[in-house]
Amino acid sequence: MRYWVTVYRANLKIAIAQMLQYRFGILIWAVWGFVGPLISLAVWTSASVARGGGSIGAAGSGSYSRADFAAYFLTFMIVGHLTMSWDAFEFAFRVRDGNLSPKLLRPLHPIHSDVTFNIAFKLTTCVMILPAWVLLFVVLHPTPPHSLFSFLCGIPAVVMAGLIRYILQYSLAVIAFWTTRVEAINQLYFTLDAFLAGRIAPLSLLPGWMGLMAMYLPFRSMGAFPVELLLGRVPAEQILPGFIMQIAWLGAAVCVFRIMWRAGIKQYSAVGA
Amino acid sequence: MEPQILVENLRKVYRVHERESGAKASITSLFHRKYREVQAVESVSFNIEAGEVVGFLGPNGAGKTTSLKMLAGLLHPTAGVATVLGHTPWKRDPDFLRNISLVMGNRNQLMWDIPAMDSFEVNRAIYDIPEAQFRETLDELISLLELEPLLKKPVRGLSLGERMKCELAAALLHRPKVLFLDEPTLGVDVTMQGRIRHFVAEQNRRHGATVLLTSHYMADVTALCKRIIVIHHGKILYDGQLSSLSDRIAPYKSVMLDMETDEAAIQAEAYGEVIERKGAKITLRIKREKTSEVVARLLSDLPVQDMTVEDPPIEDVIEQVFQQAKEAT
Amino acid sequence: MRYMRLLVVFFKTSLQTDMEYRVDFFTRILASLLGLLTTLGGLSVVFTYTSNIHGWKLADMVVLLSIYYLMDGIIEMFIGPNMRQIMEQVRQGTLDFVLLKPISAQFLATTRQINIWRMANVLIGIGLSIFSVNRLSLSIGPVQAVAFAVTMAASVGIVYSFWLFLVTLTFWVVRIDNLEQIVAQAFEAGRYPIDIYPSWLRGGLTYVIPVVFMITVPARALAGRADGPQVLTSIIIAACAVTLSSWFWRFGLKNYTGASA
Numbered sequence: 074m075r076y077w078v079t080v081y082r083a084n085l086k087i088a089i090a091q092m093l094q095y096r097f098g099i100l101i102w103a104v105w106g107f108v109g110p111l112i113s114l115a116v117w118t119s120a121s122v123a124r125g126g127g128s129i130g131a132a133g134s135g136s137y138s139r140a141d142f143a144a145y146f147l148t149f150m151i152v153g154h155l156t157m158s159w160d161a162f163e164f165a166f167r168v169r170d171g172n173l174s175p176k177l178l179r180p181l182h183p184i185h186s187d188v189t190f191n192i193a194f195k196l197t198t199c200v201m202i203l204p205a206w207v208l209l210f211v212v213l214h215p216t217p218p219h220s221l222f223s224f225l226c227g228i229p230a231v232v233m234a235g236l237i238r239y240i241l242q243y244s245l246a247v248i249a250f251w252t253t254r255v256e257a258i259n260q261l262y263f264t265l266d267a268f269l270a271g272r273i274a275p276l277s278l279l280p281g282w283m284g285l286m287a288m289y290l291p292f293r294s295m296g297a298f299p300v301e302l303l304l305g306r307v308p309a310e311q312i313l314p315g316f317i318m319q320i321a322w323l324g325a326a327v328c329v330f331r332i333m334w335r336a337g338i339k340q341y342s343a344v345g346a
Numbered sequence: 347m348e349p350q351i352l353v354e355n356l357r358k359v360y361r362v363h364e365r366e367s368g369a370k371a372s373i374t375s376l377f378h379r380k381y382r383e384v385q386a387v388e389s390v391s392f393n394i395e396a397g398e399v400v401g402f403l404g405p406n407g408a409g410k411t412t413s414l415k416m417l418a419g420l421l422h423p424t425a426g427v428a429t430v431l432g433h434t435p436w437k438r439d440p441d442f443l444r445n446i447s448l449v450m451g452n453r454n455q456l457m458w459d460i461p462a463m464d465s466f467e468v469n470r471a472i473y474d475i476p477e478a479q480f481r482e483t484l485d486e487l488i489s490l491l492e493l494e495p496l497l498k499k500p501v502r503g504l505s506l507g508e509r510m511k512c513e514l515a516a517a518l519l520h521r522p523k524v525l526f527l528d529e530p531t532l533g534v535d536v537t538m539q540g541r542i543r544h545f546v547a548e549q550n551r552r553h554g555a556t557v558l559l560t561s562h563y564m565a566d567v568t569a570l571c572k573r574i575i576v577i578h579h580g581k582i583l584y585d586g587q588l589s590s591l592s593d594r595i596a597p598y599k600s601v602m603l604d605m606e607t608d609e610a611a612i613q614a615e616a617y618g619e620v621i622e623r624k625g626a627k628i629t630l631r632i633k634r635e636k637t638s639e640v641v642a643r644l645l646s647d648l649p650v651q652d653m654t655v656e657d658p659p660i661e662d663v664i665e666q667v668f669q670q671a672k673e674a675t
Numbered sequence: 676m677r678y679m680r681l682l683v684v685f686f687k688t689s690l691q692t693d694m695e696y697r698v699d700f701f702t703r704i705l706a707s708l709l710g711l712l713t714t715l716g717g718l719s720v721v722f723t724y725t726s727n728i729h730g731w732k733l734a735d736m737v738v739l740l741s742i743y744y745l746m747d748g749i750i751e752m753f754i755g756p757n758m759r760q761i762m763e764q765v766r767q768g769t770l771d772f773v774l775l776k777p778i779s780a781q782f783l784a785t786t787r788q789i790n791i792w793r794m795a796n797v798l799i800g801i802g803l804s805i806f807s808v809n810r811l812s813l814s815i816g817p818v819q820a821v822a823f824a825v826t827m828a829a830s831v832g833i834v835y836s837f838w839l840f841l842v843t844l845t846f847w848v849v850r851i852d853n854l855e856q857i858v859a860q861a862f863e864a865g866r867y868p869i870d871i872y873p874s875w876l877r878g879g880l881t882y883v884i885p886v887v888f889m890i891t892v893p894a895r896a897l898a899g900r901a902d903g904p905q906v907l908t909s910i911i912i913a914a915c916a917v918t919l920s921s922w923f924w925r926f927g928l929k930n931y932t933g934a935s936a
Contacts, residue, residue, distance in 0.1 A: 101853040102856065105856065108863060108864070112864060112866075116717075116721055116728070116871055118871070119728040120725045123728055124724065254702045256699075256702045257702045257705035257706045260709040260710060261709055263713075264716075267717070268713070273713070274717065278720065280720065280723070358933070418775065419774070419775070420771050420932060422929075424933075438774070440777035440778070442777075448771070448772075453768060453769050453772075455769065457688070464691050468787075471681055472776050473777065
């Protein structure tokens with residue numbers, strides 16, 4: 074146990090030092106995550122305005138007024154930022170440039186240094202983007218969250234979402250062992266994620282068949298669920314099942330990852346690292 | 347006849363932004379920038395006739411590349427006049443550019459992802475080379491540089507030496523009258539260095555191209571150039587024939603003696619300036635005029651097993667030139 | 676003219692680029708189509724709740740989207756590769772080779788590379804625009820076609836100038852990767868009509884990073900909604916942009932070669 078603490082602490086220090094080197098560049102990259110939700114917000118706000126300012130969606134926890142949309146997407150900005158990862162791209166580059174092999178020679182699985190890099194990024198950028206986020210909060214007048222209890226439940230849900238998301242996309246990254254032309258596959262993943270995790274629109278506003286798909290796929294656990302929890306939009310009786318779903322998906326993700334990694338390594342060394 | 351290249355009091359001064367490290371310094375530098383003036387080239391003058399092969403010699407940062415770039419029109423001088431082929435280089439007249447070429451070691455003009463042949467075709471279009479002339483020049487270059495197997499491969503797949511050959515070919519397709527070579531053998535293996543030098547000499551011989559070569563490899567210069575210009579700290583220290591340089595700066599010879607005994611070697615120390623002594627082997631530096639006399643005395647006085655008399659290595663000569671310059675300042 | 680012939684040579688050479696890029700072509704089309712699906716899907720979800728957004732109907736939005744893809748494709752094919760190469764050359768000191776050639780440095784540096792294999796978005800853009808024009812049952816008369824062609828040309832001119840300006844900055848600032856990102860994000864915003872953005876942002880998208888002129892104006896022209904003054908403004912802005920950015924390039928070049936002002 075102590076081994077892991079030491080390793081992670083050391084890696085974290087290096088990663089943060091690296092971050093501070095990039096400075097401005099990191100900031101720009103962090104803000105990138107905001108652009109998507111902001112555009113979606115603009116679109117939905119216009120739709121709301123076009124309907125004369127009323128709410129959209131079935132009454133109850135599934136309906137959204139302009140202020141509700143603002144709250145939803147503002148929350149998504151933060152949650153999205155805290156759960157983001159880019160290894161799916163990075164990996165393909167590494168395989169192509171030959172930078173992966175040295176990492177594989179170390180007695181530590183490369184995922185750990187990537188995890189610390191990821192965490193370091195989020196730690197440093199959170200501080201930087203907070204002012205921007207607060208500014209947006211003030212400008213947009215979002216609806217505040219409904220319930221404190223739900224909000225507090227949301228926090229571990231975000232952590233879980235981050236874990237699931239990270240491991241799944243790393244499994245996706247592993248595909249680079251077979252082909253570096255991962256653009257289409259990654260794009261497919263992002264499309265599914267965009268719809269089914271609720272980035273394009275709150276899940277309750279999606280057509281029925283999409284909402285149904287969302288129930289059976291991990292994307293909701295990775296995005297919409299923690300967001301809705303934070304906002305207090307999850308009916309009390311669905312909170313626990315939601316968490317169980319997250320745990321289940323985390324387990325599934327880990328299994329998938331292990332299988333893919335093992336197969337990938339075999340492939341990589343067969344072809345010649 | 348008018349010299350092809352005329353340089354008078356050419357000067358290049360750079361303003362370099364200075365900054366110390368650390369966070370505080372980065373912030374202050376936003377408001378108040380400190381500048382330092384670097385004299386890259388201090389006031390050089392020389393003339394070069396058509397068909398000469400001239401070597402610019404000097405350590406890194408001496409101002410060789412800067413001078414070359416000014417003559418190629420890539421840099422504007424701070425002061426001074428230069429005329430190449432009747433043009434002022436930095437005006438970048440197309441007529442001027444059509445007749446010169448620059449090859450830089452370690453830097454490629456060839457396009458990376460396509461075969462060299464395709465880059466050649468692009469150059470042909472850019473320089474507007476007539477078909478027949480292009481074919482003729484290309485065939486000659488292919489045979490001289492052994493390019494045949496290299497032409498169809500993408501440039502990024504070639505080794506450094508192969509790439510250099512293709513670069514040279516690309517630079518000569520338009521039959522430039524003046525060829526600037528900036529460290530052309532940098533990073534290339536010894537055999538290839540020799541081939542490149544031979545090729546450049548051939549170009550000068552066959553087509554009368556004027557060649558200006560910078561290098562910090564002595565071998566490049568001794569192989570190709572009769573005339574050298576030594577530059578250090580942006581100033582010309584010597585401009586003339588390579589052979590006379592030795593005589594002027596370092597008028598001595600190195601005598602290497604292999605004595606029969608250690609004591610004999612110790613005794614030999616009295617005959618000249620000792621460069622090195624190891625056991626029974628000793629190297630002496632003896633004034634040129636005195637060499638035959640001293641050698642005769644050594645041979646008659648002491649038991650000499652073996653002896654070699656050499657001109658001082660050209661590197662030492664150049665070193666002396668720099669030393670003298672340092673002492674003068 | 677000679678420069679026309681050179682363009683043909685550059686084009687032909689660019690076709691030679693390696694197999695690797697060619698195979699990427701199909702992956703790219705697939706990825707782009709999926710991206711398109713995302714945007715269209717998103718739009719259709721929104722339009723189940725309303726029939727128009729700020730006066731734009733779904734079909735209008737699709738027209739806009741098609742221009743977005745068309746412009747994006749043109750940038751990826753013609754402008755992006757050259758501008759990136761210039762930045763790389765400044766960084767590595769190989770821009771000198773461009774300056775040594777007996778032709779205009781600006782022409783050579785900005786047109787030499789043409790990445791044919793990035794055609795994916797151009798194809799999508801064309802396909803989508805044909806589709807949406809049909810849907811809107813628009814009859815494209817000669818006037819409209821000309822207006823469209825002109826505004827597209829103006830757009831390309833504006834994009835070229837904008838990028839040239841950014842790239843010229845590398846003479847002083849060497850790395851502008853961050854600026855590039857900001858521009859890319861702003862361009863993303865151009866997928867949707869700028870009317871949906873708050874007024875304070877609209878100004879930025881019109882005058883600072885001129886997304887409006889790049890995308891919205893040609894889209895309006897295609898949909899037959901552009902009027903004379905708008906088309907004229909585009910042309911004037913494009914002409915000014917090209918002139919100014921070329922001047923700036925020459926200025927940057929003088930600085931690079933150490934010519935005193």
